[in-house]
Amino acid sequence: AKVKKEKDEL
Amino acid sequence: MNLFRLLGDMTHLLSIVVLLLKIRTVKSCAGISLKTQELYVIVFLTRYLDLFTKYYSVYNTAMKLVFLGTSIGIVWYMRYHKVVKQTYSKDEDTFKHYFLILLSIILALLIHRAFDVIEVLWTFSLYLEAVAILPQLVLLQKSRNIDTLTGDYVFLLGAYRALYILNWVYRFLMENHKFRWIPWISGLVQTALYADFFYYYIKSWKNREKLKLPA
16 A cells, blocks of 8 residues: 555656 | 646646647747757656556556657657757757766665665656756747747646645645655755746736746
């Protein structure tokens, strides 16, 4: 979840 | 996904649409820095390495492909298209952009969140993006008259990261997103570099006069 949130930006 | 983030991505996409519009309709890239465009290709290549390994959403994957495809397409147009490449302001696009790449690599090797290839390259892409606009801003100062589409392109490009900063504030406050020094400082520096451009752009817009940057 943390990883998912971390790099979900462009 | 919050409104600021969506607006930021749409503004970024719009900036690219405006640039492509200018290049394709006017068949000219006068006033556009090829060096800045090349730096953006490097930014996207080193930031979207997880394109095929991590899936977040259709939107995320689609936008990454669009940004990669359009930035590479723009560099191709400016380098190889028989008509467009003649209009490139080669003599004025003189910023030493390799220096920006070197600086960003060194900084990413010194300051990063984890010392692994993906993380260091992701960090490098943030530092490089922060300074990638410099060759373009220097070129604008040399250009006697800046055409409207070029001015709009640079304005939208600066605005997108400003919206991202609002997105980070929102996520920090509302989604108790952790504090992120690296993207936030890079984003602030990136947006700050546009400060004087924003001033002259808004002034020219208010006074309905041609955009002119002081030399």
